[in-house]
Amino acid sequence: MGITERKAREKELRRNAIIDAAEKIFFSREMDTATMDDIAEAAELSKGTLYLYFKSKEDLYLAITRRGLDILIDMFSKAVKKKKYGIQKIYAIGLAYYSFSRKHPDYFNAMTYFLAHSQEFNENTPTAMECALAGDRPLIIVRDSLIKGIEDGTIRSDINPSETAIILMGQSNGLIQILSKNLEHFKNMHPQFNLKSAENIIDHAFNLIHRSLEPST
């Protein structure tokens, strides 16, 4: 009989409904001012029930991070598929990453939070483990594209693709973060710098990266 299956399905639905409610709450204030009581109310459940589905507030936030990662992985995969040559794939990934950070700033923040705290709670809950696993996918996509580029001659062959993938991911993270958090501050404090839009700066960064990856002439 399908009762067990139906129950499992219902449980999954409820779990997702809780994550939906949590997103509403987390995304409407700063992460640390959202309360479990608020989330419970938004989900039309009691607080105790939340803890039947998630080990802790952090675990629930991690489930949101997980959703963000899935979106990001999807965007990376599509970006890579669209382009033929390695260097084009890298460029497309970069654009996709920036586009993700603009379209889904809350998911981006969640991922930044996860990145900053990952070693504290890694693999303590199923959700954390899933995040750790999913978190590696973007890196692998970048690495594969670098390898492709080396093979097709659009990327210099004396780079180490694994290390370069980490470098590019780390750098992109940091750049997007500083632009989203501090660009306005910099503009206000140093008008004489004539800083352009984030898009302009990202574009500048792409030029630099392109130059560092292209084969020597």
Add this chain to the structure above:
Amino acid sequence: MGITERKAREKELRRNAIIDAAEKIFFSREMDTATMDDIAEAAELSKGTLYLYFKSKEDLYLAITRRGLDILIDMFSKAVKKKKYGIQKIYAIGLAYYSFSRKHPDYFNAMTYFLAHSQEFNENTPTAMECALAGDRPLIIVRDSLIKGIEDGTIRSDINPSETAIILMGQSNGLIQILSKNLEHFKNMHPQFNLKSAENIIDHAFNLIHRSLEPST
């Protein structure tokens, strides 16, 4: 009479003693598990007194961040002075930054925290304002070095020094962060990537950056 001055001096001393105690506590656990009661005990003061010197727990943490920024600015300044050419200065700054993150990981974490939350509390307390001001100094040092490099011909002239300074700072932040938080994880999960040490990867990153900044031949 010098009583007013002496009192001011004593107040400053006590303030610093509290920051000392706070560092002991913050640096011995994760930021969010440190309690004001613990800090009060370590400072041999009552909790109420802490709040006479700092507006909040976050404000106290910001005072620690401030110390880290001062150290970093000092290291950047010295690095820049040691070298003659622009590109050498940039390289020296990069080394200094990495070295800072290894010698003072707790200060580095504090700065990362500040960077991630700066727009939330900017300029709400004197300490926050000082941090915002001091936080700009590294960027300016990088920018000046880029300008110097363009002038002395060691850096290509078609980059925008202000934008490139932001790019380099953001990228460096992100790279150091990912290496300190996730390199071990990557090594464990993907042994086939044959990842080397953080130093190796940093070195690789320097090569890439150098290539992107050097004048075209």
Add this chain to the structure above:
DNA sequence: CTAATATATGACTTATAGTCAGACAATGTA
């Protein structure tokens, strides 16, 4: 219809940031 199981509840416990009325100490005045 009853027992067994699964799910949900919300009052309760615990932990901790932040407050404040009163205690105590240092300085100024006569």
Add this chain to the structure above:
DNA sequence: TACATTGTCTGACTATAAGTCATATATTAG
């Protein structure tokens, strides 16, 4: 020295929010 004033410190108290658990309710099985 005595007393007033000002500055500093205290810790019990309040408020808030995470997480728990005994109990209630709903669902399924026999």
